Amino acid sequence: MTPYTFDHNAFAATLRSAYAHLVDGEESGVVVKVAGRVMLLRTQGKLAFATLRDSSGEIQLFALAALTEDFEGFTKLHLGDWVGVTGEVVRTRRGELSVKVGSWVRLAEALHNFGDKWAGIADFDLRYRHREADLWANPASRESLVRRSQVVRSLRERCWAADFTEVETPMLNAIPTGAAARPFRTFHHALDSDFFLRIAPELWLKRLVVGGFERVFELGRVFRNEGVSPRHNPEFTMLELYAAYWNYRDMMAFTEELVAGVAMDVLGTTEIEYQGRPFSFATPWPRRTMAELASEAVGEEVSVHTPRERLSALLAERDVEAHPSWGPGRCLAELFEVSCEHSLWNPIFVTDFPVEVSPLARRHQGDPELTERFESYAACRELSNGFTELNDPVDQRLRFEEQARLAAAGDDEAMAIDEDYIKALEWGLPPTAGLGIGVDRLSMLIADESNIREVIAFPTLKPLKD
RNA sequence: GCGCCGGUAGCUCAAUUGGCAGAGCAUUUGACUCUUAAUCAACAGGUUCCGGGUUCAAGUCCCGGCCGGCGCACCA
Numbered sequence: 075m076t077p078y079t080f081d082h083n084a085f086a087a088t089l090r091s092a093y094a095h096l097v098d099g100e101e102s103g104v105v106v107k108v109a110g111r112v113m114l115l116r117t118q119g120k121l122a123f124a125t126l127r128d129s130s131g132e133i134q135l136f137a138l139a140a141l142t143e144d145f146e147g148f149t150k151l152h153l154g155d156w157v158g159v160t161g162e163v164v165r166t167r168r169g170e171l172s173v174k175v176g177s178w179v180r181l182a183e184a185l186h187n188f189g190d191k192w193a194g195i196a197d198f199d200l201r202y203r204h205r206e207a208d209l210w211a212n213p214a215s216r217e218s219l220v221r222r223s224q225v226v227r228s229l230r231e232r233c234w235a236a237d238f239t240e241v242e243t244p245m246l247n248a249i250p251t252g253a254a255a256r257p258f259r260t261f262h263h264a265l266d267s268d269f270f271l272r273i274a275p276e277l278w279l280k281r282l283v284v285g286g287f288e289r290v291f292e293l294g295r296v297f298r299n300e301g302v303s304p305r306h307n308p309e310f311t312m313l314e315l316y317a318a319y320w321n322y323r324d325m326m327a328f329t330e331e332l333v334a335g336v337a338m339d340v341l342g343t344t345e346i347e348y349q350g351r352p353f354s355f356a357t358p359w360p361r362r363t364m365a366e367l368a369s370e371a372v373g374e375e376v377s378v379h380t381p382r383e384r385l386s387a388l389l390a391e392r393d394v395e396a397h398p399s400w401g402p403g404r405c406l407a408e409l410f411e412v413s414c415e416h417s418l419w420n421p422i423f424v425t426d427f428p429v430e431v432s433p434l435a436r437r438h439q440g441d442p443e444l445t446e447r448f449e450s451y452a453a454c455r456e457l458s459n460g461f462t463e464l465n466d467p468v469d470q471r472l473r474f475e476e477q478a479r480l481a482a483a484g485d486d487e488a489m490a491i492d493e494d495y496i497k498a499l500e501w502g503l504p505p506t507a508g509l510g511i512g513v514d515r516l517s518m519l520i521a522d523e524s525n526i527r528e529v530i531a532f533p534t535l536k537p538l539k540d
Numbered sequence: 541g542c543g544c545c546g547g548u549a550g551c552u553c554a555a556u557u558g559g560c561a562g563a564g565c566a567u568u569u570g571a572c573u574c575u576u577a578a579u580c581a582a583c584a585g586g587u588u589c590c591g592g593g594u595u596c597a598a599g600u601c602c603c604g605g606c607c608g609g610c611g612c613a614c615c616a
Binding site (some may be wrong): 079122172254539 | 541544547552553566572573574575576577578580605606607608609610611612613614615616
């Protein structure tokens with residue numbers, strides 16, 4: 075029977091720093107209790123050395139037949155077993171800081187182990203399906219998840235510090251809305267109703283602003299029934315926040331400070347390497363309009379007012395066929411994506427998106443065909459999306475109706491009309507700016523990972539059939 | 541969803557032109573009083589992802605399926 079508790083009082087990392095002064099062969103006279111997993115075991119006749127890993131790091135266990143209780147049993151520990159050890163802190167003659175094992179107890183047995191002490195676990199299928207073994211075998215896997223945790227913590231603390239109230243909104247939605255995406259479908263038996271897993275918390279959050287929460291944020295999971303790739307997991311984490319009385323320029327300023335601040339909190343610098351290439355979070359980030367960037371890329375002046383025929387011809391030159399339902403706005407957005415996105419390495423704000431692709435954003439004060447919307451790009455991918463919120467219920471209804479026409483034309487990602495949301499706007503949404511940040515994407519940057527699965531503890535995998 | 545690549549012992553990986561399926565580590569047994577991926581000796585360990593086919597002979601070639609990686613599409 076293994077124990078139900080173990081009263082440990084020391085960690086590997088703190089012992090290493092507290093006893094750094096011990097010289098080779100010196101004994102401290104201090105007895106500590108440590109616990110963790112046996113990573114390596116080296117027996118040598120009447121001596122045995124084990125490498126113990128706890129949450130802080132690793133430290134050596136030094137067992138002697140003459141001193142250690144049940145020395146024979148100690149030498150028969152398996153790699154991966156959890157043990158609790160009581161013993162004196164010493165440095166061995168060969169210079170390794172150790173706990174000289176007096177008494178010890180096996181806290182849990184590892185019935186499986188991976189054996190290879192050098193290569194760890196390399197098989198992706200095994201690593202992701204049994205992340206617990208991956209985390210035990212591969213320190214780098216643990217490191218990436220720790221980075222993610224630090225990113226989440228930093229985002230939360232910075233939102234709290236800016237007086238945003240953290241809230242939670244429904245994941246089970248009668249209407250999937252707030253973004254353009256195919257939803258997951260589910261069913262509630264007692265209510266005898268279909269539900270959709272949320273694709274964004276956006277509309278709920280703005281309803282809270284209507285209700286008087288002037289600054290709110292939600293950090294949580296959203297679900298999109300779309301392709302899986304090294305940059306897309308079907309469920310992913312989004313930070314969304316809304317601030318009354320701000321516009322999109324205020325929100326851009328907040329966004330860059332937030333993201334650069336996370337880099338400072340987690341890494342202590344804004345200057346990093348991502349996938350072997352220098353990358354800088356340093357603020358301010360450039361602000362460029364979508365039309366400007368697209369014009370530069372295609373070598374002629376284009377905008378939302380360029381005739382659709384010209385835009386579709388430019389798309390065709392880039393092997394993109396403009397769908398008949400696309401107006402000039404959608405064409406411009408597509409042109410931007412195919413011609414600019416791949417070159418946006420350091421963070422940049424792309425601004426002034428067409429109304430046609432921004433059904434929840436307020437029209438631009440200088441051009442009613444544009445919106446006061448931005449997306450930030452980093453490492454050639456979208457990192458955040460924000461805008462001055464559309465708070466006119468009449469215009470919002472028109473935008474939803476346009477979405478409905480797209481849906482009728484076969485666009486299965488178009489938004490549905492949300493009458494409750496329109497009614498909320500009729501109660502009065504103050505001028506407000508909103509922001510969404512992909513937390514997994516940001517974590518990839520901070521953890522220097524190219525695969526989103528590395529920053530998700532248990533990524534979505536296809537279930538095994540028999 | 542499409543394309544390319546991969547799947548061999550518990551783990552990491554070999555296996556020539558189609559010719560007896562191997563090593564290291566882990567497990568088991570033994571030796572060893574300062575090891576560090578300890579070392580040394582011995583034993584054991586297999587539906588070569590699954591199902592068909594070609595062949596005297598298939599881990600290897602062909603067809604189908606499963607799972608994964610990458611790319612494309614979709615998207616954040």
